[in-house]
Amino acid sequence: MLDMVTLLLISIIVGFIGALTGLGGASILIPILVFLGIPVKEAIASSMVAIIATSSGAASSFVRERITNVKVAMYLEMFTSVGAIIGATITTIVAPIFLYFFFAAFLLTSFIKFKDSISRSYVSPKKQDKLSRWLELQGSYFDKAKNQVIEYKVNHALLGGLGMFIAGLAAGMLGIGAGAFKVTVQENVLKMPSKVASATSDFIIGMTALAGVSVYFSSGLLNLTLMTPMAIGATIGGLVGGRVLNKLHGKVLRMLFLTVTFLIVVQMLYKGIMSI
Amino acid sequence: MKSDIIGSGESKLETAISYLLIIGVIFSLILEAIGLTLFYYSFANLNILENEVVFIREENFFSFVITTLQGENIQNSAILFMTLGLITLISTPYIRVITSVIYFAWEKNRKYLLLTLFVLIILTVSLTLH
Numbered sequence: 484m485l486d487m488v489t490l491l492l493i494s495i496i497v498g499f500i501g502a503l504t505g506l507g508g509a510s511i512l513i514p515i516l517v518f519l520g521i522p523v524k525e526a527i528a529s530s531m532v533a534i535i536a537t538s539s540g541a542a543s544s545f546v547r548e549r550i551t552n553v554k555v556a557m558y559l560e561m562f563t564s565v566g567a568i569i570g571a572t573i574t575t576i577v578a579p580i581f582l583y584f585f586f587a588a589f590l591l592t593s594f595i596k597f598k599d600s601i602s603r604s605y606v607s608p609k610k611q612d613k614l615s616r617w618l619e620l621q622g623s624y625f626d627k628a629k630n631q632v633i634e635y636k637v638n639h640a641l642l643g644g645l646g647m648f649i650a651g652l653a654a655g656m657l658g659i660g661a662g663a664f665k666v667t668v669q670e671n672v673l674k675m676p677s678k679v680a681s682a683t684s685d686f687i688i689g690m691t692a693l694a695g696v697s698v699y700f701s702s703g704l705l706n707l708t709l710m711t712p713m714a715i716g717a718t719i720g721g722l723v724g725g726r727v728l729n730k731l732h733g734k735v736l737r738m739l740f741l742t743v744t745f746l747i748v749v750q751m752l753y754k755g756i757m758s759i
Numbered sequence: 760m761k762s763d764i765i766g767s768g769e770s771k772l773e774t775a776i777s778y779l780l781i782i783g784v785i786f787s788l789i790l791e792a793i794g795l796t797l798f799y800y801s802f803a804n805l806n807i808l809e810n811e812v813v814f815i816r817e818e819n820f821f822s823f824v825i826t827t828l829q830g831e832n833i834q835n836s837a838i839l840f841m842t843l844g845l846i847t848l849i850s851t852p853y854i855r856v857i858t859s860v861i862y863f864a865w866e867k868n869r870k871y872l873l874l875t876l877f878v879l880i881i882l883t884v885s886l887t888l889h
Contacts, residue, residue, distance in 0.1 A: 540784050546776050547773065690852045690855075697820050701819065711795060718788055
């Protein structure tokens with residue numbers, strides 16, 4: 484039987500990986516909890532707290548080091564929060580099966596030009612669209628691994644907002660943080676550097692999880708003996724991850740992100756097929 | 760080198776947010792660790808319980824905070840500290856959004872004031888409705 488010490492140690496690792504990849508970590512934590520005998524609904528509800536812990540722990544470093552782009556995060560939060568609320572509301576109207584396959588298909592786009600995406604260096608778009616410019620969506624950070632300042636311009640703000648709305652919809656409908664979706668939108672649509680995308684996703688995901696956890700207060704699924712060790716572990720993992728990310732090379736982070744994303748795609752396809 | 764890239768007006772907001780987040784997580788960590796220690800002394804083990812006493816059942820987040828602060832429904836000090844730790848943790852991103860609204864109002868940045876205010880309203884509604 485799972486005890487709180489074991490859960491705390493597992494949560495440290497999950498929080499660490501979640502912080503580095505910007506994925507929150509619920510997609511790793513929930514299957515482990517279910518495998519160890521925790522009822523699935525309880526695992527989903529309680530893991531929302533682990534996402535908040537990872538997010539706040541990691542973001543405290545990312546924001547201080549200016550890796551998180553706060554303005555981009557605030558713009559995108561608008562779309563994810565509306566998406567999450569609509570998603571939670573229409574769960575009973577629309578079958579989530581479509582979302583499982585859509586979500587899996589979208590994440591698979593991360594594997595297009597797999598080799599290139601691992602080895603390529605970040606190139607900022609030279610021009611910005613009007614909306615991105617008006618919203619002042621650009622920035623720079625000091626990359627410790629490369630020992631240089633990376634400047635970037637965010638592009639396609641409207642399309643990125645739409646992507647975030649769908650990420651929020653998926654989060655609300657499927658009870659997940661949808662961090663993989665958020666990172667993919669930021670990298671592939673908004674053209675942000677990998678580290679900024681992970682750090683900004685970590686920042687946003689805490690707020691999405693906060694909106695998500697509110698659903699469960701009246702459900703009687705929030706178990707304090709599950710949430711407390713998860714919160715302690717994920718906070719420690721997030722704090723450590725937040726201090727390590729900037730020192731790692733983009734290639735390592737990209738490999739880690741793609742590995743975890745691959746596992747999420749398999750999970751999504753399995754759930755989709757099982758619900759046919 | 761680093762200071763060259765900070766420069767902009769948002770650096771004050773970023774500093775405030777990073778302090779807020781670190782204070783929030785450290786404070787919640789301390790409360791949760793005390794809760795866990797007291798739990799061990801109360802129950803003589805650290806097993807995950809499926810007992811009614813460890814489950815939260817409230818109308819919404821705000822009513823949960825109010826009943827906890829009034830000391831209702833919680834008899835055990837371990838459960839009380841674990842609950843207070845979780846309330847601190849869950850409140851941290853919410854306070855972060857409030858801080859951003861205050862900052863942009865102070866800076867008279869209407870564009871981002873409206874944007875963050877919108878997020879705050881959505882978040883407050885979702886925390887109140889359930």
